[in-house]
Amino acid sequence: MTLTPLVYWAQRHAEIYLRVALTDAQNIDINIHEKVLQFRAQGHGAKGQNEYEFNLEFLLPVKPEVIYRSTERQVNITVRKEQRGWWERLSLQERKPVFLAPDFDRWLDDYKTGFLFVYNLVQFLGFSWIFVNMTVRLFMFGKGSLYDTFHTISDVMFFCQILAAAEVFNAAFGIVRTGVIPTLIQVVGRNFILFIIFGSVEEMHSQPVVFFVFYLWSAIEIFRYPFYMLGCFNTEWKILTWLRYTVWIPLYPLGVIAEAVAVIQSIPIFDDTKLFSIPLPKAVGTSVSFSYFLHAYLILMFLGLFINFRYLYKQRKRRFSTKKRKAN
Numbered sequence: 507m508t509l510t511p512l513v514y515w516a517q518r519h520a521e522i523y524l525r526v527a528l529t530d531a532q533n534i535d536i537n538i539h540e541k542v543l544q545f546r547a548q549g550h551g552a553k554g555q556n557e558y559e560f561n562l563e564f565l566l567p568v569k570p571e572v573i574y575r576s577t578e579r580q581v582n583i584t585v586r587k588e589q590r591g592w593w594e595r596l597s598l599q600e601r602k603p604v605f606l607a608p609d610f611d612r613w614l615d616d617y618k619t620g621f622l623f624v625y626n627l628v629q630f631l632g633f634s635w636i637f638v639n640m641t642v643r644l645f646m647f648g649k650g651s652l653y654d655t656f657h658t659i660s661d662v663m664f665f666c667q668i669l670a671a672a673e674v675f676n677a678a679f680g681i682v683r684t685g686v687i688p689t690l691i692q693v694v695g696r697n698f699i700l701f702i703i704f705g706s707v708e709e710m711h712s713q714p715v716v717f718f719v720f721y722l723w724s725a726i727e728i729f730r731y732p733f734y735m736l737g738c739f740n741t742e743w744k745i746l747t748w749l750r751y752t753v754w755i756p757l758y759p760l761g762v763i764a765e766a767v768a769v770i771q772s773i774p775i776f777d778d779t780k781l782f783s784i785p786l787p788k789a790v791g792t793s794v795s796f797s798y799f800l801h802a803y804l805i806l807m808f809l810g811l812f813i814n815f816r817y818l819y820k821q822r823k824r825r826f827s828t829k830k831r832k833a834n
């Protein structure tokens with residue numbers, strides 16, 4: 507009796523992927539003749555160590571060449587479609603063959619890539635708008651543009667930075683291979699400045715420091731997000747990779763200095779307005795000013811700078827040493 511292995515499948519516009527569940531497959535024989543793929547191999551499948559085979563007639567024409575790779579756990583097969591397009595099903599016969607099942611891991615991978623691509627695109631567009639808008643206004647209005655950055659830019663910055671919270675979840679749930687702590691430091695750090703120091707204190711809105719903080723933030727993101735977008739398709743542009751892993755070297759310390767200036771400028775305002783101060787019992791008769799927290803935060807900022815600078819330095823080293831190894 508012929509034994510049939512379990513076969514998982516997925517498709518892209520140009521290709522079909524089959525994953526044959528056979529461990530340690532040997533004597534693999536795969537060929538395609540007139541839309542029909544014939545597979546035969548020895549390996550360990552659902553019915554133990556045996557010879558397994560299946561025939562699969564595709565819905566539409568495919569190219570006759572087959573690319574396959576046998577791993578310890580499975581045989582991965584790639585077949586190229588004759589014409590690009592989305593097939594409504596895999597096999598010619600309407601009833602799905604019993605040995606065939608959708609490869610959810612690969613479908614999930616595709617959704618993940620799609621989600622990341624759209625996310626990075628939206629962030630890239632947002633930060634490009636911010637960067638270009640600020641540059642143009644600087645050329646048009648000179649120093650005057652420094653004073654109304656918050657009014658002209660903050661809505662888009664709020665949008666992008668709220669969205670950036672997704673990066674913490676992406677890291678935490680393993681959607682991207684990123685450190686959770688550096689991402690958390692980055693997102694919480696920026697949002698603290700944006701929402702608490704700038705957003706909640708009206709006197710800060712017209713300070714030139716807003717310009718420097720927003721400009722430094724967006725100057726890195728216009729390289730980082732397109733770098734990730736290309737990464738979604740396993741592609742890279744060397745110059746973009748270099749910029750993504752180099753521009754932060756001057757920008758990060760400058761960004762932290764600009765943020766620290768903003769915090770220092772806001773301290774007397776928090777003292778005067780008592781905003782966010784913690785009232786103490788009537789017997790004591792005073793309140794604890796939020797500025798105490800801000801003094802502590804200033805120290806935290808430089809700790810955060812140290813952690814992230816070290817992290818980004820390691821990422822840079824890893825990226826460029828991998829590239830060298832690949833090139834050899």
Ligand SMILES: CCCCCCCCCCCCC[C@@H](O)CC(=O)SCCNC(=O)CCNC(=O)[C@H](O)C(C)(C)COP(=O)(O)OP(=O)(O)OC[C@H]1O[C@@H](n2cnc3c(N)ncnc32)[C@H](O)[C@@H]1OP(=O)(O)O
Binds near residue numbers: 622694761821
């Ligand atoms: C715990 C509570 C904390 C309280 C903290 C209080 C202290 C606050 C101090 C804060 C200081 C912040 C200052 C800061 O705001 C100032 C500035 O930003 S100035 C401007 C310059 N800034 C920068 O250069 C930083 C930019 N940001 C980043 O680089 C990231 O946010 C960071 C997390 C720091 C590092 O990025 P990441 O870990 O993602 O490194 P990689 O880029 O190398 O990526 C690693 C791999 O993951 C893939 N990846 C990551 N994200 C995506 C994505 N969105 N889409 C697709 N792929 C993604 C990436 O491709 C890498 O994969 P591979 O290795 O396979 O290439």
